[in-house]
Amino acid sequence: MGLLSLGKPLTWEEIKANNYHEHVRRHGLIQFVNLYNRLKDRPCDVLKWGDEVEYMLVKLDHKTKSAKLLLSAEKVLPVLQEHEEMNPNGDLKTLWRPEYAAYMVEGTPGKPYGGLMAHLNTVEANMKLRRQQVIELLNKEEGETALSLTAFPRLGCPNFSSPSYEPDSTDEGVSKSLFFPDEVIYPGHPRFRTLTKNIRKRRGEKVAINIPIFKDINTPSPFVEKFTNDYDGESALAAKPDHVYMDCMGFGMGNSCLQMTFQACNIDEARHLYDQLTPLCPIFLALSAASPLYKGYVTDHDCRWNVIAGSVDDRTKEERNLEPLKNNKFVIPKSRYDSIDSYLSPNGERYSDIDLILDEKDCQELMDAGIDRQLARHIAHLFIRDTVSVFAEKIDQDDTQDSDHFENIQSTNWQTMRFKPPPVNSNIGWRVEFRPIEVQLTDFENAAFVVFLVLLTRTILSFKLNFLMQLSKVDANMQQAQKRNAVLDSMFHFRKDLRSCSCDCPIEKEQCLMSVNTIINGGPLGDGQGEFPGLIPLINQYVSTVETDLDTRCTIMCYLKFISDRASGKLMTLATWIRNFVSEHPEYKQDSVVTDQINYDLISACDRITKGDLKVPELVHIIESKSSNDIPNSIKIAQDIK
Ligand code: GLU
Ligand code: MG
Secondary structure (H helix, E strand, O other): OOOOOOEOOOOHHHHHHHHHHHHHHHHHHHHHHHHHHOOOOOOOOOEEEEEHHHHHHHEEEEEOOEEEOOOOOOHHEEEEEEHHHHHHOOOOOOOEEEEEEEEEEEEEEEEOOOOHHHHHHOHHHHHHHHHHHHHHHOHHOOEEEEOOOOOOOOOOOOOOOOOOOOOOOOOOOOOOOOOHHHHHHHOOHHHHHHHHHHHEEEEEOOOOEEEOOOOOOOOOOOOOOOOOOOOOHHHHHHHHEEEEEEEOOOHHHHOOOOEEEEEOOOOHHHHHHHHHHHHHHHHHHHHOOOOOOEOOEOOEEOHHHHHHHHOOOOOOOOOOOOOOOOOOOOOOOOOOOOOOOOOOOOEEEHHOOOOOOOOHHHHHHEEEEEHHHHHHHHHHHHOOOOOOEEEHHHHHOOOOOHHHHHHHOOOOOOOOOOEEOOOOOHHHOOEEEEEOOOOOOOOOHHHHHHHHHHHHHHHHHHHOOOOOOOHHHHHHHHHHHHHHHHHHHHHHHEEEOOOOOOOOOOHHHHHEOOHHHHHHEEEEOOOOOOOEEEEHHHHHHHHHHOOOHHHHEEEEEHHHHHHHHHHHHHOOHHHHHHHHHHHHHHOOOOOOOOOHHHHHHHHHHHHHHHOOOOOOOOOOOOOOOOOOOOOHHHHHHHHHHH
């Protein structure tokens, strides 16, 4: 989830009293300038890419019929990391990192994948290996398992974890949450607790997340939650009627996702890719929707996005425009976790129609150092955020060698896309990270999303496709994408002509409203606006132009068929399947409540789907691809000869 510096973390009060937030800002900007000047002309890097999957450890108690989050990451992680520890430069198949919660671990491939088509055939096998590595360390007899589940339905309900803890809702606690005990935050690294407390302290109150409840026939109207341990009444004030209320970072950062990072051949290609992938973020969010249940209730949203955005929203009342500006510099419209606010490529500039909040002095400083206006504005915008995590040992740094202060701000801007400069002293190039996708239950589905996105980037670059449209429209799409069944019921703004750079018409006319099905599979646009080609037909065209071995081609076809069917509604999203499961459960009383028993049955079913023991053809119809852990030697040799 970001920079994992070690040392003594400082409280927000200490940071503020010593003006360290300004110190980090000043030096972070200088560090970026140094990085940029050193690396802007990096010669051609090769295509590399990788994925990250966040897993939840779960315990199914078959006797008491309960499913709980298992707080064992601190036990499991050192074992998962043993290999890396012993051979830091060795040939590793997988890598493991901590995540926010004590029940989470994050796995990536041991090294990035490269440009061979055959690499696409290894993704799923590697994901299987990762899952196997975690599951091996768990006690199966005790019902322990690992799920790639976006949101745990009863997170924050009484006794949702194993072992179970009581929340400390006093100001002494880290999060002061009424529902989420501090022990559930990953204890093995100080970053996570510090961020939690400092975000709350900077904001001046607890974070407040309100997601609309799904109003079923027996749901009370208005739906108003009652709290027992809300000693100072803060939560009662923050909770909105007809919403599910959540009050801490864990409700958001305790959710899992599937992320991808692409190394571009140079900085310009990275900026181009960053822009081109931006309008696709809401579409991928709607397609991957997997999280309708929060804190034991059925909500009216299908995705985690707004939950996490709210969970790390450290803006003060002034910054949220609730009080006149006095101690703060800006009114800031969005949380530090949200969609991006400006494009980075020359073509993108005219579509950046959102008011970009930044400090003109910071921007000028970057421009004076030789950074172009567009990039300077992007960086200055990231730097409107204060650091919320400073380690005493890391305050004084050599700005020509270190980039910790830059990374500090960069890695706590959790946006849909991230533009990443090469790390200091590495052979890694300029990269972009794609962050919206909700993680799916099976390795097949996750691999399908990964391969679909990799192929889309190749198709965009080869066919010079153009997806640019106004960022205000992308933002509107982000909200649409989270609505119940958005994949079938919502319409999205999308560019009509992907082959044109710009047309003479006003930019609003370059796009129109489309369904996800039209965007993915193609179809007529209505009103005589012509045909939209569809992303999958375009990818198919691309695939037919590149040499691909038979197994890889077969795997790709399975994945594209799966994505195509999700978009057309032939397959359900996991969000829809979960909704149906709850509403058809004999214990469900049409009151939007997900009981312990429903939760247990649902999580057990998810576990069986993950393992392939329960076939749910309406969710995934193909489970077997030809994915394999190794690239055939013949392909490697053929590539070497070229
Ligand atoms: N778990 C977060 C999410 O679901 C992402 C955390 C990270 O940046 O690794 O978006
Ligand atoms: Mg992560």
